[in-house]
Amino acid sequence: MAHKSRNEWEVPENFSMVVNNIFRSSFPRPENFEFLKKLKLKSILVLIPEPYPEENMQFLKENDIQFFQVGMSGNKEPFVNVPPETITKALEIAINPANHPLLIHCNRGKHRTGCLSGCIRRLQNWSLTMIFDEYRRFAFPKARPLDQQFIELYDSREVYEAALKKKWLPLNW
Template sequence: MSLPYEEELIPPGNFTMVSTWVYRSSFPKKKNFPFLKKLGLKSILTLILEDYPEQNKKFLEANNIKLFQFGIAGNKEPFVQNQRNHPILIHCNKGKHRTGCLVGCLRKLQRWTHTSIFDEYRRFSSPKSRSMDQQFIELFDASQVWRLVDRNHLPKWEELDVPW
């Protein structure tokens, strides 16, 4: 039996497009799987420390989606870009703080102003924005990322602040 269209496409909480082929959200639940399937995801990057639930692993396997799990607590390390894994969904439990820090660091690579970065961070982390997260984003040194990047696999984003 097919579900009505409105019920089939339920995005996870805090879902939005970050940039071309990059999305963010809270932890996906079973009711979100049809929506995620429509995105044609190749990978999911989760920032949670806990084991990934079995039903989510089965969904990923059935849809040939790679799982990258970098369990971090609070505001820790940034991630490594890899266009071979796009489209990608980035999430933690609620899509607020850890995801917000990571997206904030990406925004610095995209030459966003601190004002714009923090506005986006607070929009998703509300009502519990963390000053330590914002400080982490502010102190993030984007120049350190470029030493690790393989030029052959950069996303084709005009707004990237590529130093070469």
Template sequence: MDDLLVPPANFAMVDHGVFRSGFPQKCNFGFLKTLKLQSIVYLSTEPYPKSNLEFMQSNGIRLFRFAMEGSTKSSAEIHREIIEEALKVILDEQNYPLLIHCRSGKHRTGCVVGCIRKMQRWCLLSIVEEYRQFAGAKARNCDERFIEFFDVSNLKKSSQPAICFRNTFNFI
């Protein structure tokens, strides 16, 4: 049983070298090792557990923490700046392979991934469908509106690496 690989809840590949999930538990460490992660983008105000920090240190993984409150209220203006800063880290291929996560991998992670999909020029219907797939019955209208109105032009081209997600981005 020790060699059983268990992915974190809501785990999925976003793009080459970029993954998403809920909060990794100790039982997920073996699986995470197989990803050869360089970085973790953590979207929460909650402290990172000591066991996770030790796992990261022993595997040479950098932690980028963005203090996003979990909320059912529309707090788009507060999250907009934080999400833009997180996207700068996520778009930098020097940080790959990279895992994006919050507590459950649904709302905060879903908003960030939704913004990535906008940058990839996915149609809004597909972006919302993916968000709902991970959020399940707890999909939030405020998150969907945030994604819909997120302006990708706010991310200046000068802050982007020359190649993003293996050329899957077409910037406006």
């Protein structure tokens, strides 16, 4: 029996924890703000290139949440590709403990967020099989081979070495 006397939280679609203090989701709408407050976010990392909506900006301001935007257009055949430098920039924001707790989102929480999450898994040394399995779980039914190839070919060594030195890695569970 549902708890009719209590409010149900409106969780954004595709919401999940990546690791401790890093969350992922689709684009949060005002209905989701009450839920998001419970995460006590310090930062939001937005992967869309378009201007952020006024009401979302207001939410960040009211809750003292830092705003990071690393706009990218998604890996679509045949011509649009996410530049690896852009993912590197996003990764450096995402795994920096100074920005945690942090929420990563794009529009659907499938492709751009999926690429970035996949690159975080690379930094955690997950096998590509399990990275792709997770990618497809969130991207279903629209998984893109190009995204998976991007995750596979992304050269994470530089970020990895730098993050190790700064003691940002290994990420805490």
